[in-house]
Amino acid sequence: MKVVQFTEYGGPEVLQRAEVEQPKPGSGEVLIKVTAIGVNYADTARRQGAYVIPTPLPFIPGAEVAGIVEEVGEGVDHFQVGERIVTLIGSGGYAEYVVAKANALIPLPDDFDDETAAALPLQGLTAYHLLTTMGRLEKGETVLVHAGAGGVGSLAVQLAKHFGAGKVIATASTEEKLTAAKELGADYGVNYTKADWSDEIMKVTEGKGVDVALEMAGGDIFHETIHCMRSFGRVVVYGVASGSPAEMYPSGLMNRNLSVIGFFLPQIMKKPILFEKSLEELLHLVNNGTLKVTIGGVYNLDDAAQVHESLQARKTQGKLILKP
Template identity: 35%
Template sequence: MHAIVIDEPGGPEALVWREVPDPRPGPGEVLIDVVASAVNRADLLQRQGFYPPPSGAPPYPGLECSGVVAEVGADVEGFRPGDRVCALLAGGGYAQRVAVPWQQVMRVPEGVDPVEAAGLPEVACTVWSNVFMTARLRRGETLLVHGGASGIGTFAVQLAKAFGSHVVVTAGSAERIARCLELGADEGVNYREEDFSEKVRADVILDIIGGKYLARNVRALKTGGRLVVIGMQGGTKGELDLGMLLVKRASVHGTTLRSRPVDEKGVIVRGVVGDVWPLFDAGALRPVVHARVPMSEAAEAHRIVESGEHVGKVLLLT
């Protein structure tokens, strides 16, 4: 098969489409003929040498894919060759084939284009596990989503609205805020022009920025609020006002998804299939795709994501 190989960390040009050995499914694994993958910020970090794959994961980038089951290993439950699926991966999505634990594989939701399904596993599992499992967002509460026009942001907006929450986003332009409002967001804050902590009071904050926003995030929390940090685009360190945290009886959570054990990912995946996938059939959710790029031209896809001007997901087609 062919896959995207990174010989030396660097810029987008470090991504090389090359013939590599075919994977084989081990016990408990499903082998998928990949139709498409999608670009995530973690892929950019891996390309730059800052985010190596976990032990045992394929060396190629790619945290999600869609395709068709080609083969199943021993002790696989619920899947057989020919099934149309999408999967949450620890790596290896930028390839024509990938082997993945069956617990991380999902059938493509009803009514969703099999190619567009490639951009769903990472965002769906990230939003479900963080906003609903960890932060316990409830109907009627306010969710603040930083980077509302990103892949995670556009999915969080839709899912929170489907569960009856008030949604506020931050974004860097009026055009990107407008796109978020079209998806169901109730309010938008242009972070280039306004301080969100002076305008917003939220029960739950989903944050991809990290250190740079820590103090303001705590300030923006309501009493009993929950901050979930899932990214560090604004650095790894920030000042935490413990006095304010105590007075608000608030909490700060830091989480990752890629390095979790298979069983933990399986719990998240089952929640997504049971509680999120039916919303596609009901018309409450839809994939948001900015661009489709041939996988052999992954460098161009990375340039699009690095520009920060995309809305939703950038897909890679085999």
Template identity: 40%
Template sequence: MKIVRYHEKGPPEVMKVEDAPTPEPGAGEVLFKIEACGISYGQTLQRGGRHYPVPITLPHAPGGSVAGVIEKVGEGVDKGLVGKRMFGRVAAGGYAEYGVGPAQGLIEIPDGVSSADVVACLSDGVTASLILNKVGQLAPGQSVFVPAAAGGLGFVAVQLAKLYGAGRVIGAASSEAKRQVVLALGADAVVDYTQEGWSAQVKEANGGEGVDLALEMTGGPVFYETLDAVKPGGRVVNYGNASDTDSPINPRVLLRKNLTLSGFMGGPYQVFAPQYRAEVLAFLKDGRLKAQHQTYSLEDAPKAHAAIENRTSTGRQILTPHG
């Protein structure tokens, strides 16, 4: 089979397609014929040797979240899974034609929903749902700000905020082309967060006041600008630190506006994941949630990583090993 590996950290071009034996599923495992594998920002950080909390050993075969047809099952696994299209995870090496992962936690893909659409939306959709509903406590009619709204989680969060009853959704994107994509997804307004003082654009788009709920995943100066974009009594949910920058909090900033600041990394909220997973799949099946993705061959994995790093990508970047 074909698999993407790199033997040293560096630019996207260190990734090469190599030949490897097709793996065999062990006890409790399944073999996927991989139709779609998601590419994450974290994988570009690992490959580039930049800050990422999960270490890797070299050579490394990236890729975790996959969707495809179950080709074989290992000992103790229901043989009825063979031939079914499922979403799950592989231990490593999702950038490949085949991959082995645990049978536990597999999710069957509904008829009429593509593997690429599921990879693009399901994991990020569950995360966005938990952030909006359980951490952010979104109430019907409230306003929401979504950063990087054309990105992998952002494009899902924009749509789900609307589906969950937000009165006004304001996104942020770095180019005019991306801002048009966000508007087409249903955002009420989109701001250019490359401009200094962009929080003023958020307030203007929200009738002159800050939003009720803001998502934040960058840290550093963007974090402080986000606090400014929230109304008194509003909430901010941080779910990342893409800038790898410490952001000390001045308590006066919070108390003067009665702001609530929360962090999200799953944890205890995962008990609600099955509920939102079912909702996201239903939204995909009936067309209320639209996937946004760009697909690449295994050979073009470096192009996909470069698109993420150059901020020219929209939606989720996905490898389709079998075309």
């Protein structure tokens, strides 16, 4: 079967098409014929050898897929061949077929398209748990969402409103992206490429700061975000897109009783109740029109290197999808 993998760390050019043997499902597993693959910043970090956990070589990236059950392994009786599903896997998604644990599959409604389904699990669950499980958002609080027009950000803006946030402030690098975030429900948009962006946020909040901030850039963005926080505020860190991890002194949090909280989605997979119920809720919110998933582009699997390049250059909005 066809896959896209890398055998060395590096830029997008290390992604290469290859032919590998089609996997077989083991006990409690299913074989999925992949119809759509979500692309994420985590895939680029894997490719660069800069992910949170080690990336073995050779490696096939891709953590979320939608597809059709092709074959079931021993002991699987709650899924049938031909059923449409969506799931999160550790890796291996840039392929025509993948094997996944049956207890991690979520059935798709008949009218739910594959591309939207593949766009939802990783970024949707991330946005959901950043705000709820980790950020402990309360009704009426102010939320700061960095990269508010991106994959996680665009969903977080909407979910923050759905969960009762009083104000949602989105940052982005262009006016076009800020407009997109506002169209999704952000009350204010701030261009974080400007030197005084954190001062602007303080003006918007009348000098009070924000209660919950979702931070994935690192470096100076992290430190400026700390400056924007209200007393008892929570900064939830879920990435280092700038490539520059922030250094901090915990004692600097004391004068405002601030919390800095780390989030790593694979840990959620270890608690099925957090994974299954929240993903089913997200699918329902999309299906009833409450949550809009923005697809930034659909590409052939062979174009994975081009897609990675565009993603890292911040030339895209919304979710990028690959199709075998």
